[in-house]
Amino acid sequence: MGIIRNLGLLFLAFAFAGCNATRVVKPLDKGEKQLAAGFGGPGIIYTGAPIPVPLTSVSYAHGLDTGLTLSAGLHTTSAAFGVIQSDIAVGISAFQSKSEKFGVTVTPAINFLYDFYENNGRTYPQLDALSWWQYGEKDHLLYGGVGTWIELRKRKAHEQVQNNEVLPWITVGHQFNMEKWSYMTEFKYLGFQHETDLSVVDYVSPGGRGTIGFYFGISRSFGK
Amino acid sequence: MKKLIYIPLILLSCSCLRLDSFLFNADPSIESYGLDDYEGTVEIEVGPEYDIADSLIHLISMQSDPSGDNKKIHAVYLGNVANIATDTVILYCHGNRDHLDFYWPRVKLLANVGAKNRYGVLAMDYRGFGLSEGPSTEEGMYADVDACMRWLKLMGLTDERLIIYGFSVGSAPATKLTAEPRTMQPAMLMLEAPFASEEVFVEDASGLSLPGSYFTSLEINNGDLIRKVEEPFFWIHGVDDDYIQIKTHGETVFGNYEGTYSEAHRIEGGNHGDTPYIMGYPEYLTALAKFIERP
Numbered sequence: 465m466g467i468i469r470n471l472g473l474l475f476l477a478f479a480f481a482g483c484n485a486t487r488v489v490k491p492l493d494k495g496e497k498q499l500a501a502g503f504g505g506p507g508i509i510y511t512g513a514p515i516p517v518p519l520t521s522v523s524y525a526h527g528l529d530t531g532l533t534l535s536a537g538l539h540t541t542s543a544a545f546g547v548i549q550s551d552i553a554v555g556i557s558a559f560q561s562k563s564e565k566f567g568v569t570v571t572p573a574i575n576f577l578y579d580f581y582e583n584n585g586r587t588y589p590q591l592d593a594l595s596w597w598q599y600g601e602k603d604h605l606l607y608g609g610v611g612t613w614i615e616l617r618k619r620k621a622h623e624q625v626q627n628n629e630v631l632p633w634i635t636v637g638h639q640f641n642m643e644k645w646s647y648m649t650e651f652k653y654l655g656f657q658h659e660t661d662l663s664v665v666d667y668v669s670p671g672g673r674g675t676i677g678f679y680f681g682i683s684r685s686f687g688k
Numbered sequence: 689m690k691k692l693i694y695i696p697l698i699l700l701s702c703s704c705l706r707l708d709s710f711l712f713n714a715d716p717s718i719e720s721y722g723l724d725d726y727e728g729t730v731e732i733e734v735g736p737e738y739d740i741a742d743s744l745i746h747l748i749s750m751q752s753d754p755s756g757d758n759k760k761i762h763a764v765y766l767g768n769v770a771n772i773a774t775d776t777v778i779l780y781c782h783g784n785r786d787h788l789d790f791y792w793p794r795v796k797l798l799a800n801v802g803a804k805n806r807y808g809v810l811a812m813d814y815r816g817f818g819l820s821e822g823p824s825t826e827e828g829m830y831a832d833v834d835a836c837m838r839w840l841k842l843m844g845l846t847d848e849r850l851i852i853y854g855f856s857v858g859s860a861p862a863t864k865l866t867a868e869p870r871t872m873q874p875a876m877l878m879l880e881a882p883f884a885s886e887e888v889f890v891e892d893a894s895g896l897s898l899p900g901s902y903f904t905s906l907e908i909n910n911g912d913l914i915r916k917v918e919e920p921f922f923w924i925h926g927v928d929d930d931y932i933q934i935k936t937h938g939e940t941v942f943g944n945y946e947g948t949y950s951e952a953h954r955i956e957g958g959n960h961g962d963t964p965y966i967m968g969y970p971e972y973l974t975a976l977a978k979f980i981e982r983p
Contacts (some may be wrong), residue, residue: 547902582901595762617897621887621938628895658895661930665893 484521485650485679489572489607489639490596492527492685499524500683502537506654506675507668514668515676523551531557538600547579551590560595565598575613588613594635605639631655633677641679648681689857694756711857711906712824714817715786721747721764721818726789731961734793738800740766750813752835753828761820761832761961763839764788764798767808773844775981778851780811781833783961787818791855797964798853799824802977806853812836814861818862827904830870833861837872845872848930851980853878856960858934860908867916877978878922883932884911884940892936911940920949922979926958926966951979 485502492498505517523561525538526688533555542549553573560567612632620626637650653670654677661672668676689854692828697708714953722728723745746765750756778798782791788811795811795853803892814829833852840850852874854862860883883889885908886900900906923945934954942952953975958966967975 542902545903559778560785577898577902579899579901581901581905584901586898588896594689615896619883620891620897622941622944626897626938631895645861655895 479600481548483518484523484537484551484639484649484668485540485681486531486571486607487551487553487573488525488569488593489594489605489637490567490569490598491531491533491555492525494527494530495687496527497525497686499686500681502648502681504650504677504679506677508675509666509668512675525555527667531560541576545579547577547582549562549575549577551565551575553590557558562680565599566596568594568595570594572613581674589616597679598673602641603640606637607639608634609636628658630657632657637679644685646681646683646685648679648683650675650677650679650681652679656659707886710817711784711826711904712814713785713909714791714814714822714824715790716816716818716820716822718789721787722789723764726792728786728789730790730793731783731785732793732965734797738793738796738969740796740799740805742790744768744799744805748839749819750835750839753831757825757828758829758839759821759832760813760873761815761835762788762818762835762914763810763812764795765808765810766795767805769843772808772840775808775845776849776851777808777810777845778878779833779836779840780809780851781852781862782811782813783792783856788813789818794855794964795893795971797969798976801973803980806977807980810836810840814871814909818876826908829857830861830864834870837865837870841872847873848875850874851876851878853880854882856883857882857958859883859910863910863913863941864908865918866919867913874919876920876922878918878924878976878979879910879941880924880963881929882910882923882938882941883908883934884887884937885909887953888936888940892933894944897950911937914941915946918947919940921945921947921975921977922953924953924955924967924972925964925976926955926960926963927959929963932959950981 493551500523502521505519507514507516520540521534521537525535526531527533531623535553539549539550551573553571555569558568558570571592575588578585590610592611592615594607596605596607613628615629618626633652633653633654654675659673660669662669744767747838749762752761759915787894798807801807813820814832837940850872852862858877866874886904890898923942925934927934955963964972
């Protein structure tokens with residue numbers, strides 16, 4: 465089955481929601497701008513070893529106001545396949561402790577996908593809620609939370625009923641901050657309600673459900 | 689910052705990656721067909737009781753799509769070629785791996801349906817597989833199977849004595865050429881582990897209703913094409929198939945069939961390639977024979 469399974473691996477490897485590392489952990493300061501690049505995706509077993517699917521994306525974020533950040537991302541791997549995939553998100557500070565060391569960020573977002581081969585478009589709303597903890601002289605961030613993509617379609621291919629209304633995840637990550645640069649490492653447990661043990665892709669799937677995603681990001685701030 | 693706008697434009701300009709070719713895991717490196725002497729990996733092993741006499745094994749070649757993308761393809765016929773004008777023939781469309789030698793035990797099994805050499809069996813390597821000239825394409829695959837029908841017709845076969853059997857990727861040409869016949873109209877359709885469409889692959893893996901066109905330009909759509917098939921339909925699928933899921937692929941194809949007669953064989957414990965073995969070869973052959981020979 466080894467060779468035959470490569471079809472599935474390459475065919476579908478980046479289909480699992482095309483997720484990326486969290487765009488906005490803690491909202492930027494007002495006027496602050498940030499350019500970021502991300503790498504990683506759902507974990508798959510490739511030649512016996514777990515690896516992240518090599519999804520890439522670039523994004524731009526702008527602190528519109530205190531506690532309010534707008535971000536926009538473009539998924540470059542998808543673009544290489546002729547699919548425009550972008551996301552627009554608004555990171556909102558829902559809570560921040562008086563010490564400013566702890567906070568909660570809620571991020572509604574919308575994901576657009578469109579291919580120029582058959583003009584197929586898809587839209588997936590997204591909602592994230594993260595709590596973060598700031599520590600150290602450089603204000604590094606530890607964070608964790610939940611999120612989900614929302615499936616708007618009621619029917620799948622061949623008029624089959626769509627039973628997956630959401631594609632949720634649990635996320636844990638760390639952002640290492642330098643003066644201008646930040647480095648992010650993140651894990652997600654994606655689609656844990658979704659059976660993947662018979663999936664054509666060999667996902668890293670605890671208990672045959674969902675997949676563990678690995679993500680890495682780098683960003684640079686401007687106007688801080 | 690204005691330069692940022694060039695990033696998506698550059699990406700779009702080089703956006704040509706398609707995963708179509710990964711449908712075909714062909715091995716064109718062999719110099720000849722080994723058949724019984726082949727020492728490489730085969731999908732299933734069968735015992736000597738299913739061997740076919742050398743005198744009834746005929747390696748043939750033919751031109752496929754001579755007025756279009758003409759390629760020389762290779763095939764093997766099991767049976768007496770001189771009797772094709774009166775025999776019933778099973779046309780076997782193999783899966784997406786390697787070449788005919790990989791599927792040779794399966795081809796021999798089919799030559800034992802009913803009894804040894806009760807039916808003639810023709811199996812071909814699609815373009816790009818084995819000795820058949822490449823590259824592999826979806827349309828080329830249809831043309832190659834149709835070329836085999838043309839050869840059979842030339843040998844005297846008529847529509848009512850043609851049965852087409854498609855395994856895995858082979859379910860695509862089998863379904864296509866039954867639903868939308870070209871040279872011949874198969875009288876029966878048999879599908880083992882058929883896939884519904886690339887869209888279902890994507891949905892299975894993603895959990896979302898992403899279109900197949902995001903990844904491939906393939907237009908294989910057995911799930912819808914089967915609606916056009918009126919001929920009797922035999923479906924067999926391993927319940928534990930972890931490549932082409934029975935629930936999302938097989939059941940969809942079977943459920944959408946609206947023709948004259950159908951039967952389903954859901955094989956507990958069967959994975960993608962081993963269903964005949966798990967079912968038991970005698971039981972597998974009996975099921976096929978009963979379907980073909982039913983009143």
